[in-house]
Amino acid sequence: MRIEEHPILDFNRGKPITFTFDGQTVTSYENETVAVALHSAGIRILSRSQKQRPRGLYCAIGNCASCMMVVDGEANVKTCITLVQEGMEVKTQIGKGILA
């Protein structure tokens, strides 16, 4: 789902990076945020609300907190403003984040 050809923009993607989402390997590029990388892999459900409703990316700039996930064991990480790192472990957050 990445855009390869664009009439106005050129995308110079950095070096490839792999991380895991709920155990599954996702390929991304450096300077991409976690939410963007998941989105390009077709993953749109990032968390479950307190009443178990599915939640995805909404504002993409760190305002709304709809994209919070568990990253490397830490809950409540806003994945729309968190850059991917090699080997990062990203998990779906269920309800309120708990201290690891």
Next chain:
Amino acid sequence: MIYTDLLVVGAGPAGLSAAAAAGTQGLDVLVLERSHQPGGQLVKQTHMFFGSKEQYAAYRGFEIADFLLDMIKMPNVKLQLNATALAAYDDGIWTAQVGEKYIKVKPRAVVVAAGANERNILFPGNDLPGVYGAGAVQTLMNQYGVRPAKRVVMLGAGNIGLIVSYQLLQAGVEVAAVVEASPNIGGYLVHASKLRRMGVPILTSHTVKRADGNETLESVTTWAIDEKWQGIPSTEVIWSADTLCIAVGLSPLCELLWQAGCKMVFVPELGGYVPYRDGNMATSIEGIYAAGDAAGVEEASVAMVGGKLAGLSAARYLGVDIPDESILDCHKQLEALRSGPAGAKIRAGLGKLTH
């Protein structure tokens, strides 16, 4: 504690312009930007800007961000990325989170140019994954080159709704329809015509009734609305779509100004609660200035001029001799940008603000 002449919150068009203006006067300026990339919303604007030469007309947003960044390249201006302003306290201390560090700043003056927040509206299913703010879709496709959707319904035919719809087409995404609650298209009509030429319908006096899908968005139900903005039964149309973009306007990000005790005024034409300010962007609290969307939602061109004006006003407040012509030049540019029929709403809003 960090001491500085001027603290600027936000490195978008307004904040960078304010920093450049004050920095050129030799003041020490600290700019806090929460993103890892400066430029604010300019970095995802791929369309050519309107306005005139002073506001970089005919350049594209992401190019303008680079111009502004060049203008703050001076030793007395420090741009701090990954830095979110957290609070404004009574004793004039401002706090921020820089990376994972908590810092305190004691500035002699502040320009708040924090931007705005995308507004949402209420309909069943409004939190389904696949329902996005229009800006989020823009971020995905223009900043990161990720195709956000296969088929989109756009709610809102203001400039953001129209521009993002067009950019979606450019990214190879189908736009099923643009839906607008007002009886008329709110954005520039040249943007609307670009969409219609590509075969995209624009339905005015229509809104979203509900969004449905199992786990993620699958369909959007729209319906016509009457003069009282109530839905008209049996006018429903169900669009199959994996994405619904909400472009129903922006709310100024004013939390810090509320905290600082600035007088706030409700002006719907400017996006809701905005700080009271005089013609030179000074709020009701001495030494605190507001610019850009945080001072009232307008175009980026206005944000740049308003930011410059706020920077100059802050410099003058700090004792720098600023010639009247520089201030008047900003006034003149603002007046020109807000003139004409397209600026009528903004002019009405500003009228409410000053008294």
Next chain:
Amino acid sequence: MLEKTGVPTPEQVDSIFPTEERLSQGPIAIIECFQPIPCDPCATSCPQGAIAPFMDINDLPIINNKKCNGCGICIMKCPGLAIIVLDMTYSETQALIRLPYEFSPLPQIGEIVLALDRSGAKVAEAEVIRVTKGKPPIISIAVDKALVKTLRNIRPQPSEAAILCRCSDLNTDDIREFIAQGHTTVDAIKRLSRLGMGPCQGRTCTPLIIRELATVLSKPVESFQPGTYRPVVKSIKLGELAEYTE
């Protein structure tokens, strides 16, 4: 074309429907079992002996219309959820259908639900008359007599509530309840519900709650102020605060 679609044809439904005369005499079970499979709980469970004992485990059930009194025991015993009880004597214009329903949440008595046909399509709305909790639960709905051959399932009405506060998962129904209780400022509702106190600190919900208050109370929007913006406006880790040194 039950074999291809999973939906019995109208002819198949006709073939198992009791006579008009029998229907006019009171409730009766209707068994939509068209394929011989090795299964006999309906026959063994009927207290009236109204379902003839099977000679072969693959037999299709045959109801003795005279013996069946519509008690509905077989509804709960049928592993295929193939049995309903129909009572055409419920009222002048409406019939009562008792059907098994294995989904949460169960409807409430008096609730208006969507009444669906055998392909799951919405045909009408129906009132829930009785809810018998069991395994499976059995729901009684009152429906137009003309539709008794068509209706075979229910579904709750789709929710009309919209999410107002994403962080604390509060919808318009939740908020209207607080307003109905007399809480009419953003701060009051914030303290009670945690609206605006989640990780977004009110950025998404503040304009929405102000508008909702204005709409429900028919007051101008500007008569409501946002909740108090306390430091900090964005979430920060306690450790980051603790590590601060001058």
